[in-house]
Every structure is written in structure tokens, then in C-alpha cells.
Amino acid sequence: MNHLLILPIVLPLLVGSFLVLGHRLKINAKRYLSVFSCILLLFFAVALLHLAGDGQIRLYVLGGWQPPFGIVLMLDRLAAVMLLANAVLALLVLLYAIRGVDESGPNFHALFQFQLLGINGAFLTGDLFNLFVFFEILLIASYALLVWDNSRAQLKAGMHYVLLNLVGSAIFLIGISLLYGVTGTLNMADLAGRVASAEESVTPLLAAAGFLLLIVFGLKAAMLPLHFWLPATYAAAVGPVAALFAIMTKVGLYAILRVFSLIFGDSAGPIANFAQAWLWGLAGLTIIMGSLGLLAARSLQHVLSYLVIVSVGTLLAGFSLGTVHSLSGMLYYLLHSTWVMGGLFLLVDLVARQRGSAAGALITTSAVRQPLLLGSLFFMAAIAVVGLPPFSGFLGKLMLLQAAEGYQRFMLWPILLIGGFVALVVLSRAGSLVFWRSKDPVELVLVPKADKVQFIACLTLLLTSVLLVVLANPLLHYLQATAEQLLDVAPYLDLIKRGDA
Amino acid sequence: MEILFAITLGIMTACGVYLVLRARIFSVVLGLTLLSYAVNLFIFSMGRLTSGAPAVIGSVAEHADPLPQALVLTAIVIGFAMTAFVLVLALRNLKLSNTDHVDSQEPTP
Structure with a gap:
């Protein structure tokens, strides 16, 4: 048993708890501790990525209870990739947050660590x-x-x-307990085996439980028609928090990916892959609704929120295609959209700070203090997020487009391309309004320049887009293997050595 | 017993959903509480309904499933914490916006 598996959960738990106990510590001490924890998390994530690279699925059996009886952690390639996505985002967002945002209350860093604990745990757990x-x-x-x-x-x-x-949690519990009532287990791999060998008579119950889970994960992932909470929420949150939330919709997506490829995947008999058919349609509609929202958005933050919704739709489409190519393209796009959207939220926060009371609103107001610096960064980020070359969004979208075949191509291509075009129009309108069509800079002296650390954190997060392109070859090999591992359910089923089997 | 149990759950859930949709914070909190009671009972029933059976394996011939009881316990703790948080948030909201509507403003007729 490799204890590295539990470290991404234990470390933020310990650091977070310590920060709660030491809430009277000096703010700098808290900052150092929190950043140190995030750096360690990044190392753990890279180590786990390397560990999972051999294609083995590792279990961490908590308390030594033989699975399927105890709780297990499960590390496969997908979990490792998601951990990395989270660790990179968290470190850079935290670097941004320690320059002032964390000062308005005593427990920012503790909450941040607990948030990471929850996210890492969700990625690693093998128990529903x-x-x-x-x-x-x-x-x-x-x-x-x-x-x-x-x-x-x-x-x-x-x-x-x-x-x-809260309502979502109630539905989640109903779905989980329904599955338990029918199959008698909650371990995901064991569930997959039991669902595969379930009798015909309980299939409707299993499908009902599956749909309930789909609703809950769809709510977290902001899939149509459960996305209405997202724009207001993300637009209202402070910059770094909104940037950290870029991973939150991905947690829902991860859960969809895990549950509907493992438990209700190819092996599930009559209900095999039932979610994919639904997700295909919903994904297209999500992209369309997101694009419409983009056109109507009245502030930069709202624009970004709707971009998140569009990216959710794109990712769901990649999942519902269900081939190795589409899944690896989707995972690539997932890394891209997590980091670039996070960077964009930080960038918009920087811009909004320099626009006085107008903040992020798309109205003509006095110019920002550093129009060239922020403007060119915005330009680059917009190109990356829309999916134009030479950035990673282009590669990700290209792979998804290529993965679609037959009639799917006729649906996906127009929706994805027009969606991208709408995003391009909206972002160029927003960019020109904010950076060019501004009044005389009267209040210039009053506005401080962008903080260096904040700017570097934001820049680094956006430059991951370039890094994703440079490292595309090894990365895609890894993601391809991830997709293959995900679609091949048999090794997961072998994990549970059942006495009666 | 199953039918009685199912009817109870149905009524509780229906009341919970109705109250949540009232869009006033007090009814919403009550509704969520009812909903979580119903969910907890549902989890409990998924371990099969028996009476007088201890949740210990080996001491008697027929034993109850201990796992749903553990799950219910976890769900109660989490639900309790969340309800407390909602109440604090609602109080803060009430202070700031002077209304108990969940939209933080009175609906315009």
C-alpha cells in the first residue's frame, strides 16, 4: 500500500485544521503555511501522475478493511490528471490571493485548504x-x-x-441509497460488477438511481438545464475565489466521467451507457445556451461565467462521444479550460480593480491604468479561450471535432464552431470597450498599478496554455492512455476479489 | 409496514418540496429539514425494514444492516451543519436586504 495516495487529502486537512486552531497567527505566517502546503500538493500531484503512469490502478485501503467492505481511495490515470489540474490552479490562485484578498477575514487560508481537501478527496475516492x-x-x-x-x-x-x-445533496443521497438498496455495496468498482450482473427486474431501479446521480452531478457541472445558478455565483465571487471555482464544475464533470464510464459504462448490460445519449443532446444545448448568455452578458465576470458554461457543454460533448479520441481530446480541453478560465478570472479581477466603480461592467468609463499590459494579456487569453491557434484551446477543440463522426459531426461541428465564433465576437467587443473606447483617464493617479505577484500568478496561469501546446505530444500520450484505461472496465472489476465470485 | 413507510416518506417529501418552493427563507429551511428527514428515513429503509433486529452480526440469527445506520448518522451530521450555515447566511441576508425572500428582494407583482 502506497501512502502517497492519501497525502493530497491528509496534508490540506492537517494544514487547514492547524490554521483554524491558529486563527490568531500573523497573516504572513498563515500565508507561508498555506503556500507551502500548495507547493507540496503540486509535488504530490506530479508524483502521483508519475505513479499512475504505469497503467496500474492502485487502491489505498483505509483501516485495512478488505474491499469492498471498507472505504478505499483509488488512483488511476484520470484521478492523477485531475489532481494535477487542481494543484496547479490552487497554487497560482493562492499566490494571487495572498496579496490582499485574504485580509478581510481571519480564515481564508483554512477555508482554502478545506476546499482543496474536498476537491482532492472527490478525485481520489473509490467509494460513492x-x-x-x-x-x-x-x-x-x-x-x-x-x-x-x-x-x-x-x-x-x-x-x-x-x-x-442542499437540495442536490438530498437527491444525491437518494440516488446513493437506492443503489445500495439494490446492490448492497457502495464501492464503485464493486458497484460496477454488481450492476453488470444485476437481474433484469432491478434494471429500472438502477437506471433511476443513475438518473438521480446524473442530476446531481449535472447540477455541480452546470449542465443545462441546471446551470442557472452559475453566472450570478461566479460573477459575484471575489476574483481568486471565482478562479478557484474554475475547477468546481470540473469536479461535477469528473463525477459524471467516473460514474457513467465505470458503474453505468460498457459493462452495465441493458442500461450500458444510458447517460451518454442524454448528455449528447444536453451538451449541445448547454453550448447554445452558454453562447446566448455570452451575447447578453453585461459585465466581464458574466462573460467569463458563460464561457465556463460553454466549456462545460464542450466537455460533455467530448464525453458523450465515448471514444478514446474524444475522451483524450476532452481531457486535454479540460486541463486547458480549467487553467485558462482560472487565469482569465484573475485577469478580469486585475482589470476591474483599475476601473474604479465601474469594475467589470461593460460600459464606457475611464481607461485602465495599464492598458497595454493588461490589454495584450486579455487579447492572448481571449484567443486561447475561444480556441484559435496557436494556443491550447485550438488543439483541444480540433481533437474534439475530429473525434466526431457521421451524423454527430453534423451536429457538433456547427454548434462548436458557431459557439466559438460567438465567444470571439463577445470577447472582442468586451476587449475593445474596456481597453480602447474609454474616456479620458482622469483618475489615473488614484489607481494603483497591478501588483507584481498577482500579475505573475495570472500570467503563469494563462501561459499554461502555451505550455500545453509545447508539451502536447507527451501529454496526449498520457491522456490517450487515460481514456483507454477509463473505457476498459475489466481491470476495475478485478480490483474486488469477491469471496463468492 | 412497507406501505405505511412509503406513504410517510411520500408525504414528508411532498411537504418538503412544497415548502422549499415557497421562496421565503423560514419555509425553505423547514422544507429542507423535512426533505432531509425523508432522505434519512429512505436511506434507513434501504437496509431493509426489520423490527427488533440488532445491527450486530453473529449474536442473533437475524440482524439488521448496520451500514445504512452509519450512513444516516453521517447524513444527519452533514445536514445539521448545512442547516446551521443556511440560517446564519439567512440572518446576514435579512440584515442587509430587509426581506426574507430568497431573492433578497420582494417580488414585484
């Missing part, structure tokens, strides 16, 4: 109920982070977000 628990951990941390400034907009969005997620 445990997934629920980690979801709740990451949610309660995100509730508190969301209302960080206590502004009216944040409280309103927070109220909706919390209530919706």
Missing part, C-alpha cells in the same frame, strides 16, 4: 458515499469563500447556491 462526503466538504468551504466580501450580490448568489446544493 465517500464521494458525497467530500462533495459536502468542498461545498461548505466554497459557501464560505463565495460570500467572502459579504456584499449584497454575494449573499444573494450565495443563498441560491447553498439552497440549490
